[in-house]
Amino acid sequence: MGREVAESCVDTMLMEMVAMYSGRFYANKPELAARRIEAIGYQVGHQLSERYTMERPRFSDHLEAIKFICKDFWSEVFKKQIDNLKTNHRGTFVLQDNKFRWLSRVSIDPSSENETEDPSTPGESKAAQAVSMYLYFPCGIIRGVLSNLGIPCAVSADISSLPTCSFVIRVKA
């Protein structure tokens, strides 16, 4: 086992990174904040992938590379594997983590959602927006890993039932 640090170091650092970009730098431009947070994740994924695949033979196809993310990569980073993998065999993969570590301490208070009864505001609460901002980071990581393996793709996250989180990977043809 290599070097370790307290989990709270990573948790608080990610929280502050998101707060910095979405709160201080681009408070009124969430799409710019999202792009920066995704870019940071991409960089991390790219570098981690480089380190974790050094000793392996090349992956023979997309599915092999995705399986690597589900098993080896997820275990290194989150100490568990992806719980469920689905694919339509046409370049879309859905990776479901039933207890995504970075969301396991997040809960969206239903009462705060009820406060916004003004029908003109979108149905998404502030908390839900903050969570989706946070998820650009792991989405960026996955895209970074796959891009390093020569697979260009787009990645999004679905958290309709917390703390389950599904990552949807669409490989670019």
Add this chain to the structure above:
Amino acid sequence: MAPVGPRSGDAIFSSIDRVNAELFTLTYGAIVRQLLTDLEEVEEVNKQLDQMGYNIGIRLIDEFLAKSGVSRCVDFKETAEMIAKVGFKMFLGVTASVTSWDADGTCCSIILEDNPLVDFVELPDTCQGLYYCNVLSGVIRGALEMVSMKTEVTWTRDVLRGDDAYELQVKLLKQVAEEYPYKDDE
């Protein structure tokens, strides 16, 4: 039963949730890199890293107090020892030492023997003036402010800038009197 008295940094570190340090180190590196791209001015990057650290420090102090069982330190000397021996150990898994006290015991140096933030890091020439580890000084400043100590924390030696060690100078500026709505003995 809750542990009585302070626990050693080693004991806490081995009992808390830990993660792969590569993720931590590479994420921090990616943040610094993105900030350098977005902000252009190195001075501004230093400032943002410090601010980020400050915000982290005001969160981590709670965990530090809860898990270490440390109670009120008798003086600033004891505080500095706690940061070096317990704080650095329980969060980063490294030890630090305290040296160079001034005569009135309000200013000292914390020397890091090992620094997980800089694994794999090399600074290009374009980053002259960058205090890469500025997040750490911010963390100490933020954490101490939550226990009523105003401090100034500056890097005096930095291996990435060609020095032989990582050394932080911690200077106590003011001890703010705590105002509780109750007395200690009630």
